[in-house]
Amino acid sequence: MYKSSQLNDCWMFTKENDPAYASEKLKEWQMVTLPHTWNDKDGQGGEEPYHRGACWYQRELEIDEAALGKRYYLEIGAAGNIGHVYINGQLAGESRCGYAMFRVSLNPYLKAGGNRISIQVDNSYDNEVYPLLADFTFFGGLYREVKLLVMDDIHFDVMDNGRDGVYLTQTSLGEERFQLDVHGRIVNEFSRSVQASVEAELRDHLGNTVWQDNSILALMANSEFAFKGEISSPVLWNGIEQPYLYTAFISVKVQGQVIDSRQIEIGFRTVELSSERGVILNGKPIKINGVCRHQDFGGVGNAITKEHMDLDMDIIREVGVNSIRLAHYQHDDYFYSLCDRYGLLVWAEIPYISIPSTKDLESRNAVEQLERLIKQAYNHSSIYCWGVQNEITIAVETENTYRTIQKLVDMTRQLDRSRFVVQANINGVADDSIINSFTDLVGYNLYYGWYYGEIDDLGTRLDEFHRTSPNVPVLVSEYGVDTNPNYHSYKPKVQDYTEEYQLKFHHNALQTFQERPYVLGGYVWNMFDFGSANRNEGGEKGKNLKGLVTIDRTLKKDSFYLCKAYWSQDPFVYLAGRRFIHRHQERNDIKVLTNMNHIRVYHNDELLAEMRGSERVFEVKDVTLVQGENRIRVEGIQADVVHVDEMVLIPVMEANQSYIHVKEEKTKHVVNWFENFDLSGDGQIELKDGCFSIYDTIEDLYTHVDAKAVFLKYFGHTTNNPFFEVTKGVMSIEKMSQLAFYEIPLELLSVIQKELNIIPK
Incomplete structure (x- = not known):
């Protein structure tokens, strides 16, 4: 019989990388309990x-001699980003999918008594x-649970890159009828055929049998099975309104x-897409009120527990979302289960992001x-x-990029025809x-009013897209601004990192989506602040501050309540x-965020x-503050129930300087670094056959x-950027000129091209 037990304790860990x-x-180690990451602080x-x-993890596993006849598998929730598993010194398995679960068959390497499990985990840069x-x-570590699976010689296939070895598919037949398909594979590790019965049963919440079937099989080494049943008038999985689940x-x-x-839990539902009506769940159009989520948590990195995930879900449900984008990789299976149970439509994805590999052209x-994402999350x-x-064309857009995207789309449809494909x-x-x-x-990930353009450009861009591709x-797959809740302003502006600017930005976005039925909705980037080790902005090091909630989940920014109001x-x-x-102006506007229609201030x-x-x-405008504490109270009235919130404002003579983000001043030669060169040419770019050009990758120039x-000569000052080595295989000077970060004028491109025109390839 199948058994699963946790192997999360008694792990030795070292950062010393010794192949021995x-x-x-x-030799030198510390005792750790999984989940664990070595980047919980520096990340x-x-x-x-x-x-x-x-880095290395190691522990002992005791196996009784009498139990060696069982089948043993090690299930590793994730190893970021590359993992090699050794049993008693022999390589037993590996993973190069840093966000997916993988399993290793242990039997060929086990012996009676003590067995040493050694796992090398590596989060170094790897171009493939x-x-x-x-x-x-990119957190390193065994940051999810590790389990020991024990089973008999006959068992569901646990080594097909999937999770259950069983796959459930529900399809609407119309007229309140659904078809349930159940298929999978059974492994027989005996040396002979064995007769077996495979049974399938579907039960409702009360334990009543809704459907059942069985089949007699002569099991060979690998035997496929399949059932097909019709379910009449099931209670529908209807999103956050009623996420009803049956159990198979x-x-x-x-x-x-x-x-x-x-x-395996399963819900019956239909989802359709319309360029005019949006997402249609069970025949009813809904606007996607979504957020994105990264999986790390303040102080623990991505080594989060079920308690952390439960807390995240509680906060996400409070704000009222109906959909979530689990970015930019496969998340813990437990969190997908929470989404099943609470009715959140999920966008699940892989980390094919930013730049493609220059070595693995087949991706x-x-x-x-x-494959691992779809097979392991298929039953959710x-x-x-x-x-x-996600933004795979940020540095280069080529025919090979197109081929790769198309290949991934084709593969997705081959593995799962019951869901949509998105980018x-x-x-x-x-x-x-x-x-x-x-x-x-x-x-589209759109940051108008933050990285480029103006806030109002968001609606214009969406209108233009709909005219071009009706x-x-x-939908808007990302939108947001970095916000430090310690910063405030009467006149919020781009990149001042104030709560007031974030509120202004999100208010515009939510109104923009609401006014356009053809926009399916949007996903706030991000639900929570998250680790980004190479960042240092907005008064915080190592974090992306675009969350509606701080990274430690202790503070909900004003924009959280704006989204909740909508x-x-x-x-x-x-x-x-x-x-x-501390308010330094005599007259102040009071803003109330609410979903109630009657308030008193x-x-x-x-x-x-x-x-x-x-x-x-x-908004109550021009409120005059008096000396000392000013208590502001709002009441929301609904029938006989009154909801109350309060705050205190204190007038001061001068602006509180701690509310102002002081940006590090850049010296002139950094801001206008190109002024050191003669840019008096006509700005025309002429290419010469057989010579290098601004369109060649930096790696080719090298x-x-x-x-x-x-x-x-022109860009030496950029080579110490941590992203330089990673991008030089796909980035060209021409592509650099399209990024505001580099501030390259057209005249300089002309000057550089003239110099490259005399260098033959």
């Missing part, structure tokens, strides 16, 4: 440098393992005895990660789409790009600006205003001593 540790005991802005390299480059920390029981019996079994690693009813790329483009991808024809659904369903059905009132305590117990309406932001010298 595959068989020998670690989120700690004092130590961000450590990337190979995704992600290569991204704005988040699948078992294998030999001579009447259960040898292996699975319990074998992306293919492998996609909450998943409505599989994501195949997330950087804003620079043209509305009529061929890329947008590859997937069922197109997302039949392509589109999305949640639970009545509440909230006073924005509560951390902007008080100042020191005196009624300021009584307001009614369907607005989500009420193959010729003179071409390399030209690059270093």
Whole structure:
């Protein structure tokens, strides 16, 4: 009979990378409990440098001689980013999919008594393992649970890169009828055929049998099985309104005895896409009110427990989302289960992100990660789409990129025809790009009013896309701004990192989506602040601050309550600006965020205003503060229930300087570094056949001593950037000129090209 037990304790760990540790005991080590990462501090802005390299984990496993006849598998929840597993000094298995679960068969290497498990985990840069480059920390470690699986010689296949060895598919037949398909594979490790019974049963919440079937099989080494049943008038899995789940029981019996079994939850639902009506769940159009989530947590990195995930889900449900984008990689299976149970539609994806490999032109690693994601998460009813790329054209857009995306799309449809395929483009991808024809659904990561453009450009861009591609369903796959809740301003502006600017930005975005039925909705980037080791901005080191909630989950920013006002059905009132305590202007505007239609606002117990309406932001303007504490109270009235929120404001003579983000001043030669060169030419770019050009990759320029010298002459100051080595295989000077970070004028491109025109390839 199948048994699973945790192996999370008694692990020795060392950062010393010695190949001898595959068989020998670690010399200097610390005892750790899984989940564990060695980047829990330095991956989120700690004092130590961000450590990337190979480290070792080791523990002992005792096996009784009498139990050696069983089948043993080691299940590793994830090893970031590359893992090699050794049993008693022998390589037993490996993984190059740093966010996926993998298993290792132990029997060929086990002996009676003590067995040494040694696992090398490596989060170093590898050009053939995704992600290569991204704005988040690549945490190293055994950051999910490790389990020992024990089973008999006959069992469901646990080594097909999947999770259960059993796959459930529900398909609408119309007229409140659904077809349930159950299929899988059974492994028989006896040397002879064995007769077995495979039984399938579906039960409702009360334990009543809704459907059942069985089949007698003569089991060979590998035997496929399949059932097909019709379910009439099931209670639907209806998102956050009613996430009803049935339970399927699948078992294998030999001579009447259960040898292996699975319990899998499943919901019956239909999801359709329309370029005019949006996402249609069970026949009803819904607007995607979504957030994105990274899996790390303040102080523990990505070595999170179920308790951390439960807390995340509680906060996510409070804000009222109906969908979540689990970015930019496969998440813990437990979190997908939470989404099933609480009704969140899930966008699940792989880390084919930012830049493609220059060595693995077939993208074998992306293919492998996609297969594991789909097979391991296949049975989660909450998943409505599989994501195949995120901003992969940020540095280069080539025919090979197109082929890879198409390959991933084709593979997705081969593995799962019951769900949609989606991608997330950087804003620079043209509305009529061929890329947008590859997937069922197109997302754009749009940061108008933060990295480029103005806030109002968001609506203009979406309108232009719909005019250009009226039949392509589109949503905003990321939008957000970095925010430090310690910073505040009466006149919020781009990149001041204030709560007030984040509130302004998100208010515009939510209104933009609401006004456009053809926009399926959007996903806030991000639900929580998260680790990004190479960042240092907004007054915080090592973090991306675009979350609605801080990385430690202790503080919900004002924009959290703005989203809650738009999305949640639970009545509440909230006073924005509560951390902007010290006010240096006499007159102040009071903003109330609420989903209630009747409110009263008080100042020191005196009624300021009584307001009614369907607005989500009420504003009382020009409130005069008095000396000392000013108590502001708001009441939301609904029938006989009153919801209350309060804050205190204190007038001061001068602006509180701690509210202002002081940016590090750049010297003039850094800001206008190109002023050192003669830019008096006509700005025309002429290419010469057979010579190097600004369109060649930096890596190609480096193959010729003179071409390399030209690059270093103009861009030597950029080579110490941590992203330089990662991107030089795909980045060209021309592509650099499209990125605001480099500030390259057209005239300089002309000057550089003239110098390259005299260097033959």
